[in-house]
Amino acid sequence: MNTILQTTVPGMHSSRSHIILDRLGSVIAVLIxxxxxxxxxxxxxxxxxxxGEGRMLTEALPTAGALGVTAVILCVALCAVxxxxxxxxxxxxxxxxxxxxxxxxxxxxxLTPAGNTFARVSPALGxxxxxxxxxxxxxxxxxxxxxxxLARLAALAVAAGAIAGLLLSGAWNDLSLLKxxxxxxxxxxxxxxxxxxxxxxxxxxxxxxxxxxxxxxxRFRALRAAVLQVLSIVQTVPSIALFGIxxxxxxxxxxxVPLAAALGIRGIGAAPxxxxxxxxxxxxxxxxxxxxxxxxxxxxxxxxxxxxxxRRQRLLEVELPLALPVIxxxxxxxxxxxxxxxxxxxxxxxxxxxxxxxxxxxxxxxxLVLLGAVPTVALSFAAAVILDAMIDLAKxxxxxxx
Amino acid sequence: MxxxxxxxxxxxxxxxxxxxxxxxxxxxxxxPLTANNAPAIYNQGSLLSLTLSHLRIVFxxxxxxxxxxxxxxxxxxxxxxxxxxxxSRSLVNIGQTFPPIAVLAxxxxxxxFGEKPxxxxxxxxxxxxxxENTLSGLTxxxxxxxxxxxxxxxxxRQRLFQVELPLALPVIxxxxxxxxxISLGTATIGSTVAAKGxxxxxxxxxxxxxxxxxxxxxxxxxLLAVLIHDGLGIAERVAARRSxxxxxxxx
Amino acid sequence: MxxxxxxxxxxxxxxIVDDVSFRVEEGTVAAVVGTSGAGKSTLLRMINRLVExxxxxxxxxxxxxxxxxxxxxxxxxGYVIQGYGLFPHRTVAENIATVPRLLGWDRRQIxxxxxxxxxxxxxxxAEFAKKFPHQLSGGEQQRVGVAxxxxxRPALLLMDEPFGALDPVIRHxxxxxxxxxxxxxxTTVVLVTHDMNEAFHLADRIAVMNQGRLLQYAAPAELxxxxxxxxxEQLVGSAERPFRLLxxxxxxxxxEPGTAEGEPLSVADTLHDALSRLIWLGREVLPVADAxxxxxxxxxxxxxxxxGRARA
Ligand SMILES: Nc1ncnc2c1ncn2[C@@H]1O[C@H](COP(=O)(O)OP(=O)(O)OP(=O)(O)O)[C@@H](O)[C@H]1O
Ligand SMILES: [Mg+2]
Numbered sequence: 001m002n003t004i005l006q007t008t009v010p011g012m013h014s015s016r017s018h019i020i021l022d023r024l025g026s027v028i029a030v031l032i033x034x035x036x037x038x039x040x041x042x043x044x045x046x047x048x049x050x051x052g053e054g055r056m057l058t059e060a061l062p063t064a065g066a067l068g069v070t071a072v073i074l075c076v077a078l079c080a081v082x083x084x085x086x087x088x089x090x091x092x093x094x095x096x097x098x099x100x101x102x103x104x105x106x107x108x109x110x111l112t113p114a115g116n117t118f119a120r121v122s123p124a125l126g127x128x129x130x131x132x133x134x135x136x137x138x139x140x141x142x143x144x145x146x147x148x149x150l151a152r153l154a155a156l157a158v159a160a161g162a163i164a165g166l167l168l169s170g171a172w173n174d175l176s177l178l179k180x181x182x183x184x185x186x187x188x189x190x191x192x193x194x195x196x197x198x199x200x201x202x203x204x205x206x207x208x209x210x211x212x213x214x215x216x217x218x219r220f221r222a223l224r225a226a227v228l229q230v231l232s233i234v235q236t237v238p239s240i241a242l243f244g245i246x247x248x249x250x251x252x253x254x255x256x257v258p259l260a261a262a263l264g265i266r267g268i269g270a271a272p273x274x275x276x277x278x279x280x281x282x283x284x285x286x287x288x289x290x291x292x293x294x295x296x297x298x299x300x301x302x303x304x305x306x307x308x309x310x311r312r313q314r315l316l317e318v319e320l321p322l323a324l325p326v327i328x329x330x331x332x333x334x335x336x337x338x339x340x341x342x343x344x345x346x347x348x349x350x351x352x353x354x355x356x357x358x359x360x361x362x363x364x365x366x367x368l369v370l371l372g373a374v375p376t377v378a379l380s381f382a383a384a385v386i387l388d389a390m391i392d393l394a395k396x397x398x399x400x401x402x
Numbered sequence: 403m404x405x406x407x408x409x410x411x412x413x414x415x416x417x418x419x420x421x422x423x424x425x426x427x428x429x430x431x432x433x434p435l436t437a438n439n440a441p442a443i444y445n446q447g448s449l450l451s452l453t454l455s456h457l458r459i460v461f462x463x464x465x466x467x468x469x470x471x472x473x474x475x476x477x478x479x480x481x482x483x484x485x486x487x488x489x490s491r492s493l494v495n496i497g498q499t500f501p502p503i504a505v506l507a508x509x510x511x512x513x514x515f516g517e518k519p520x521x522x523x524x525x526x527x528x529x530x531x532x533x534e535n536t537l538s539g540l541t542x543x544x545x546x547x548x549x550x551x552x553x554x555x556x557x558x559r560q561r562l563f564q565v566e567l568p569l570a571l572p573v574i575x576x577x578x579x580x581x582x583x584i585s586l587g588t589a590t591i592g593s594t595v596a597a598k599g600x601x602x603x604x605x606x607x608x609x610x611x612x613x614x615x616x617x618x619x620x621x622x623x624x625l626l627a628v629l630i631h632d633g634l635g636i637a638e639r640v641a642a643r644r645s646x647x648x649x650x651x652x653x
Numbered sequence: 654m655x656x657x658x659x660x661x662x663x664x665x666x667x668x669i670v671d672d673v674s675f676r677v678e679e680g681t682v683a684a685v686v687g688t689s690g691a692g693k694s695t696l697l698r699m700i701n702r703l704v705e706x707x708x709x710x711x712x713x714x715x716x717x718x719x720x721x722x723x724x725x726x727x728x729x730x731g732y733v734i735q736g737y738g739l740f741p742h743r744t745v746a747e748n749i750a751t752v753p754r755l756l757g758w759d760r761r762q763i764x765x766x767x768x769x770x771x772x773x774x775x776x777x778x779a780e781f782a783k784k785f786p787h788q789l790s791g792g793e794q795q796r797v798g799v800a801x802x803x804x805x806r807p808a809l810l811l812m813d814e815p816f817g818a819l820d821p822v823i824r825h826x827x828x829x830x831x832x833x834x835x836x837x838x839x840t841t842v843v844l845v846t847h848d849m850n851e852a853f854h855l856a857d858r859i860a861v862m863n864q865g866r867l868l869q870y871a872a873p874a875e876l877x878x879x880x881x882x883x884x885x886e887q888l889v890g891s892a893e894r895p896f897r898l899l900x901x902x903x904x905x906x907x908x909e910p911g912t913a914e915g916e917p918l919s920v921a922d923t924l925h926d927a928l929s930r931l932i933w934l935g936r937e938v939l940p941v942a943d944a945x946x947x948x949x950x951x952x953x954x955x956x957x958x959x960x961g962r963a964r965a
Contacts, residue, residue: 023485023486024485024486024489136489139489139496140488140489140492143488143492144488232631233631236583236631237620237623237624237628238586239587239590240587240591240601240604241604241620241623241627242624243620244607244608244620245616245617245620245621245624247613248435248617251613268608297741299736299737299738300738300739300740300741301738302734302738303737303738303739304738304740305703306701306703306727306732306734306738307727307728307751307752307755307801307802308723308724308725308726308727308752308755309724309751309755313755321742322740322741322742336498339501340499340500340504343501344503347594347605347608348608354503357504358594360507361594364510364511365511366510366511369507369511372507373501373504373507373508376501377500377501380499380500381499384495384496384499396742
């Protein structure tokens with residue numbers, strides 16, 4: 001498991017010292033050293049568009065601050081290399097993040113000349129590497145802690161709370177990312193709502209249709225093969241292509257059916273995006289429902305039938321509860337997939353966080369890209385954690401955690 | 403493979419080839435979709451060369467991610483890399499929550515416009531399914547088979563190449579297939595960052611409000627994806643039959 | 654009492670169960686034996702209509718099962734299968750409570766019944782009621798399976814290889830336990846098994862099936878002494894026959910007047926046990942005592958051997 005470093009000091013009568021080094025910890029320590037001493041911590045730009053100049057941590061903060069942050073991070077690196085207990089490693093990672101994140105905001109304030117409203121400060125490679133290293137340390141510690149579902153939800157809530165606190169405190173307000181936000185606070189929340197509506201609405205629709213369809217497909221073999229084949233072909237079609245293909249019939253519908261137009265259905269916009277996301281969502285829901293139901297042990301269904309449970313009772317009391325974890329795993333796939341794919345909707349005027357991403361690409365403004373990408377990633381990540389916890393809860397006491 | 407089940411595939415392939423080599427032949431089908439005398443067939447470049455660049459970048463990126471993912475997967479399932487196994491599982495899990503578009507978008511400011519950010523996004527995002535399936539393939543090899551191999555005196559290397567990898571092959575191929583399909587789609591979006599590919603056709607259509615273009619680009623990409631998905635599926639089934647493992651049809 | 658009349662099941666042209674008739678008396682155990690694929694499970698499943706018969710009928714206490722709604726019929730009949738089919742997402746107590754709950758018993762009644770059954774099967778309610786099936790050993794799962802089948806006090810219990818998954822020691826214990834509970838409750842049992850020893854040990858009558866047909870339905874001793882067909886003879890094992898026969902008879906039946914030296918055998922021992930004692934001790938005769946220990950006569954090797962011979 002661990003490398004045992006044996007050093008023999010020549011000249012003295014062969015004394016040996018054993019130091020136990022954690023190998024992952026060593027990788028993390030190397031990452032941290034590169035981030036601290038060989039990569040710029042922040043990027044300074046005189047205005048939003050011009051190329052930036054990197055600033056090392058020592059330049060980005062007042063001397064005392066730079067020394068303090070460096071000291072904290074080095075301690076964390078030491079913990080990563082030497083400490084074995086996951087709790088200590090997790091605490092170290094948390095402490096590290098607790099130093100690096102505020103430091104970024106602080107550096108923005110420090111680097112921006114007083115009264116200059118054009119200058120922009122963004123995170124640079126060093127910051128990202130530090131975040132990566134600390135996140136690795138935290139992920140490893142959390143993996144080793146094997147937290148139960150409720151504890152994982154609590155950890156997610158704490159992390160979300162900490163980030164919300166950081167943003168609300170104003171500590172990051174001088175960062176370019178938050179300046180981009182401040183310029184479009186209204187449209188940010190509008191696109192956020194649109195993004196959630198696209199992702200969650202299409203998922204809900206897919207569950208409403210997919211669950212009964214899955215149950216039917218489980219009952220009737222002929223239907224099963226046909227449904228799964230069609231849905232997996234749909235899933236193969238790349239998102240932008242499907243959006244594009246749907247534009248034609250919806251455009252036709254809007255032009256020729258007044259009611260459709262009155263309902264807000266257009267060739268371009270949210271309607272094709274919503275329908276495409278819905279179609280993509282069907283395969284995981286239907287497929288996992290079928291798989292989940294077919295995994296119910298035959299002895300169990302036979303016994304249920306033998307004891308006189310009616311069809312409905314068998315479905316509701318035995319088959320669906322036993323299939324629930326697998327069905328939820330399908331819902332997890334759908335949710336994560338939809339939150340990501342909804343970004344593409346912006347290309348066809350469907351709105352969502354993709355709006356900022358594609359605007360940002362158009363203007364080569366990385367902070368604008370981040371304004372769209374970071375919430376998307378955060379949402380997908382939170383959705384994955386929440387649904388994983390729900391799956392574990394659904395497996396419940398009838399399975400031991402392995 | 404019976405004639406009946408392969409006929410639609412062959413027809414789809416012929417249609418695709420005919421369309422990208424001589425799109426003008428099909429203009430009658432797209433004319434009703436155009437307005438104000440807009441061109442019915444994409445006219446800002448050759449569909450064939452766009453298709454080929456699209457396939458090229460997907461192929462190169464998948465090749466690169468396959469090599470790295472296989473190497474990593476083999477490493478963390480050996481005794482020397484075992485320490486990294488639980489973390490790599492979590493990382494794969496977390497990594498797949500990153501939307502491919504986000505990866506693409508973040509790469510642009512770092513390396514500029516063109517093929518490079520697209521390649522990076524395809525490469526990074528393609529790693530995950532292959533790595534995940536390599537892991538589950540290698541860790542899913544039956545302990546009895548491994549034990550028997552050990553008992554016959556195979557070296558760890560021989561066990562890897564003669565027992566573990568052949569048995570894990572169908573699962574690894576399934577990962578590669580998933581990765582290729584995701585890449586085909588992401589490469590389309592790559593056209594928003596000026597990578598040459600079929601996304602250009604769609605985006606040109608969106609920009610000029612020409613549904614005919616959008617539909618053409620969409621159909622070509624969709625046909626490509628379905629055909630490749632299908633072809634790799636056949637390869638997987640052959641490998642599965644060789645390794646004597648039934649492939650579940652629901653995936 | 655259950656009467657099976659000309660029961661037939663066809664899948665396509667093949668008759669999986671072919672015109673089978675027999676009758677199981679109230680409170681007795683009938684075993685159905687035969688090689689794999691003989692149609693035993695299909696026959697059993699036609700009794701609770703998990704399989705619909707193609708022809709023929711089943712009467713339970715004179716009532717045609719076709720006249721009873723399917724689910725209601727099954728509520729009245731206990732059913733135990735190989736692997737037991739316990740619901741993995743329900744506790745032991747919830748599993749046992751399944752049918753009483755379907756029948757709408759009130760909560761206190763159900764709880765009392767669950768406790769009673771757990772006690773009956775030697776499972777401490779305090780320990781086992783809240784456990785999940787995967788936390789039980791194979792033997793415990795089997796007992797919960799039978800307890801669940803008996804929960805609503807069915808007069809009839811159908812069992813399809815209920816001991817198939819148990820090791821020989823536990824299996825033997827489970828068989829004895831079933832037998833004693835069956836005697837106590839007076840339940841009628843139809844049991845499908847592969848294991849001839851099990852059939853001879855448990856059954857009052859044995860039905861031998863081959864390729865869907867019922868070859869013979871008779872008491873165990875009759876099966877040995879008057880096999881109806883070569884197949885039956887082969888199935889009961891010609892080499893084992895005398896010993897099987899002896900283990901069906903008691904010392905009581907072969908005791909002769911007189912005395913002998915040595916530790917007495919009991920009148921309740923089987924002739925099989927008596928013979929093995931005689932061989933082991935190298936004796937020709939041993940004394941016999943009744944349940945209270947009073948001498949009643951003696952038993953000899955030659956008398957035992959006479960009982961193990963084929964009778965015309
Ligand atoms: N639904 C069905 N459709 C077609 N054939 C069936 C069906 N069910 C059972 N059979 C066939 O009927 C025959 C008898 O099956 P059954 O399960 O009754 O045998 P069995 O005596 O219980 O065998 P075993 O001892 O192996 O359990 C088998 O050959 C089986 O393949
Ligand atoms: Mg059977």
